[in-house]
Amino acid sequence: MNRTWFNGNLTAGTLPIDRAERGLLLGDGLFETMLxxxxxxLWCNMHLVRLEAAARELGISFDRNQLDDAMAEILADSPPGHHVLRVTLTRGHTARGLGAAGGQPSLLLTLDPFDPGLMFxxxxxxxxxxxxxxxxxxxxLKTLSYIDNVFAAREASAHGSEDALLLNTAGHVASSTIANIFLLKGQMLITPARDQGILTGVMRQVLIHSATHLGYTAQERPVSTDDLKQADAVFLTNSLRFMRPVTSIDQEPLPQGELAALSEGLCAAARLQCGHDPRLIWRDAEDKPSGHEEGR
Structure with a gap:
């Protein structure tokens, strides 16, 4: 089931986009994607706090009460199971000129089914x-200006890979196109620091905050490509797919260290919020696991 909320109302079909909409014309906006x-x-407040901080920095009006009401409306009566909720906030209609002040922002929410088989x-x-x-x-910042990521993803696909490894201008490891990257070294979790050209992902923050409880020490620092090759394991974190082990980079195999404790910890944290292991699939009117559930 697909649902759309736009500027105050649930809607169906095409959207009435203003011809001067800055999000469309200039990518002048922000977005958040939640499972x-x-x-x-999941981790809704972390996502919305990040969105609000980014909107404030860019000078885009942000109304948390309106967004909370919109989320409640689009989620109400939606089917049980896994969905992707995307929140898109743009500067809206302004006068011409890159530095033009914004008027009324545009707020778009979409809800679409998600396959939990993509996780892990x-x-x-x-x-x-x-x-x-x-x-x-x-x-x-999680802006709508995603063309570098789009180009890198297409480049990776042309090379037979599912995603791209992005380095920064100093040649250090940054991220993938849609995920943060971690290295496992013994009981140490290492991830590129905030000053390395990364978006500080919500799942990245969840894992860093959970590290001590799970028996690990988290370290944020510059990471070299040699560090990746010398790690016990390399994995990506993402709010939708949680964590995914990287098996190779540029067709060079990587060690596959044990990540079960980390994945179990993230799933336990998610279960506290939604009442279910996020890896399970169910279809039941009362939102209970059915006999067709699949553990992954």
Whole structure:
């Protein structure tokens, strides 16, 4: 089931987009993507706090009460199970000129089914020619200006990989096109620091905050490509797919260390919010696991 909420109302069919809409014309906006299970958006407040902070930095009006009401409306009576909830906020209609002040922002919410079979699935990467710029606002905020990521993803696909490894302008590891990257070294979790041209993902933050409880020490620092080769395991984190072990980079196999404790910890944290292990599939009117559930 697909649902759409736009500027105050649930709607169907095409959207009435203003011809001067900045999100469409200039990518002048922000977005957040959340996994919902049983009509509960996981780590919702972390996502919306990040959205509000970014909107404030860019000078885009943000109304948390309106957004909370919109989320409640689009999730109400939605089917049980896994869905992707995307929140898109743009500057809306303004006068011409890049520096024009914004008027009434546009707010778009979409809800679409999500296949939990995509979670925790191994992935291969290829190194992109695109470089992340640590000084760029687009590198650290979740903006609509995603063309570098789009190009890198298409580049990876052309090389037979599912995603791209993005380095920064100094040649250090940054991220993939849609996920943060971690290295496992003994009981140490290592991930590129905030000043490395990364978007600080919500699942990245959840894992860092959970590290001590799970028996690990988290370290944020510059990461080299040699560090990846010398790690016990390399994996990606993402709010929809949780964590995915990287099996190879540029067709060079990587060690596959034990990640079960980390994945179990993330699933336990999600279960506290939605009442179910996010890896299970169910179809039941009362939102209970059915006999057809699949553990992954």
């Amino acid at each position: 919902t299970i049983n009509r509960t958006a 699935r191994p992935i291969t990467l290829s190194t992109s020619t695109i470089r992340r710029n640590p000084q760029s606002v687009a590198s650290r």
